[in-house]
């Protein structure tokens with residue numbers, strides 16, 4: 001079983017962050033691996049462990065800081081780490097990013113075939129959830145997205161996905177792109193031995209040239225959308241906090257009535 | 263400019279967010295409605311016309327269209343002439359529009375709170391980073407796809423209703439590698455759907471598993487019942503009620519958080535709500551940082567008293 005997991009370096013949601021020229025400004029100590037990608041790493045490790053053989057590749061695309069995301073995946077137990085980094089990638093939209101990831105996936109796949117690419121259900125900073133679909137389309141592999149359950153047998157993957165109106169079971173032949181939700185599993189904690197090993201582990205660094213991707217096909221220039229403005233939402237004004245000493249419910253009711261909400 | 267709106271419907275009824283989307287579409291151009299599935303009833307067609315749809319394009323696809331690649335092919339066939347396609351920003355639609363954009367080269371923004379035309383281009387607004395930032399995005403591509411969140415546009419009928427033409431769209435669905443093995447429908451809770459509700463009353467770990475007060479309060483306020491992840495994990499209430507970044511994102515006019523601490527994952531799914539009310543025993547709970555009205559106290563004391571006062575007020 002050979003599985004590639006995509007991981008994203010995202011800002012720590014609890015910390016402050018900002019936009020400059022339409023892209024997110026991050027600092028090295030700000031953030032690490034997108035939390036929801038822990039479920040993707042876990043799903044891959046569990047499949048390899050159950051199969052008793054195989055390898056997990058962790059792949060990230062991003063600037064120099066993004067290497068923190070694959071290091072985190074190594075700490076969790078991934079066997080190999082790849083960091084795709086190239087100034088020309090900055091400002092890519094989801095389709096540009098999918099192109100880059102697809103090229104890296106193909107490079108690994110050409111060395112020895114992969115069975116699966118597993119991603120998280122969304123990146124907690126942007127949350128569009130579009131990348132897994134765009135990647136499956138770009139690779140022309142099976143698309144099995146938003147899996148809360150995943151099984152692989154006889155060259156086929158089967159997922160359960162939980163949509164607001166129905167629980168679906170969908171299956172498709174390998175290779176497949178699978179995105180897993182935070183309900184798919186409980187991610188493990190890194191152990192000390194792996195943390196030490198991850199520090200020294202080698203991370204392959206690939207540029208667009210290494211991937212044979214034309215720089216003009218990605219990046220801000222190729223993006224179909226542009227962020228034209230970004231601003232922090234102003235804090236709510238006139239906030240009230242009271243302590244209930246026997247009249248709290250009445251005060252709440254009066255507030256709602258006065259606001260025309262009750 | 264022709265603006266196509268993908269209509270959400272259940273048991274023949276048009277969803278309220280679809281009417282909001284048609285309302286928004288009227289500000290961008292001339293709306294046409296796209297309907298996947300069995301043909302709409304005359305009532306549904308009339309309602310779409312009331313909200314400005316000049317045409318209802320029906321692609322009679324079956325359950326197969328649950329696969330995003332197939333649904334996207336159907337939408338593509340029905341929107342060949344559209345410069346803008348508007349959908350409701352659900353998980354399923356985000357996958358469909360991604361496939362659609364791959365087919366048509368369109369630029370996409372999902373989770374939008376609004377859209378307008380600026381110098382001939384569509385610009386959208388949305389919130390990011392757990393709803394702490396506002397972002398404005400311009401769609402540069404020739405064709406634009408906008409996924410809008412429910413409750414972000416006030417649905418209103420067109421100044422003069424139109425009688426839409428109903429047009430059948432022939433689609434040949436592409437072969438896909440995926441097969442839908444089974445579909446188990448989830449029975450809908452009575453009342454309003456969570457993401458469409460104008461009021462959401464949510465309970466978390468602080469309820470201790472007893473949702474009766476939450477339900478009573480929601481019913482009184484005409485809202486839906488929400489929950490935190492801890493509550494759904496405990497099995498106190500089903501997954502469909504979970505509000506948050508990995509659950510349902512809600513933007514009601516009023517959000518009432520009861521016994522919910524306000525973890526960033528939860529806040530990201532409700533922070534853009536109109537008015538936020540919190541009831542929590544812990545004066546330092548983070549939910550108070552974003553609430554317009556906070557009561558430090560037990561929900562078991564505060565809710566019954568509030569219900570009584572509101573009921574008395576209504577009784578006059």
Ligand SMILES: Cc1cc2nc3c(=O)[nH]c(=O)nc-3n(C[C@H](O)[C@H](O)[C@H](O)COP(=O)(O)OP(=O)(O)OC[C@H]3O[C@@H](n4cnc5c(N)ncnc54)[C@H](O)[C@@H]3O)c2cc1C
Nearest residue numbers: 466467468490491506507508521522523527528543560561
């Ligand atoms: C990747 C990831 C994704 C997640 N996604 C989501 C998500 O989408 N949605 C979500 O909700 N969570 C999500 N979570 C979980 C989230 O981090 C929190 O753990 C969760 O929201 C906490 O739920 P809670 O507020 O009910 O419980 P707690 O944090 O335990 O808070 C309970 C609160 O109830 C108060 N309380 C107790 N008794 C009373 C009483 N009688 N009256 C009033 N107040 C009382 C307490 O003071 C406390 O503040 C996610 C977590 C991860 C790691």
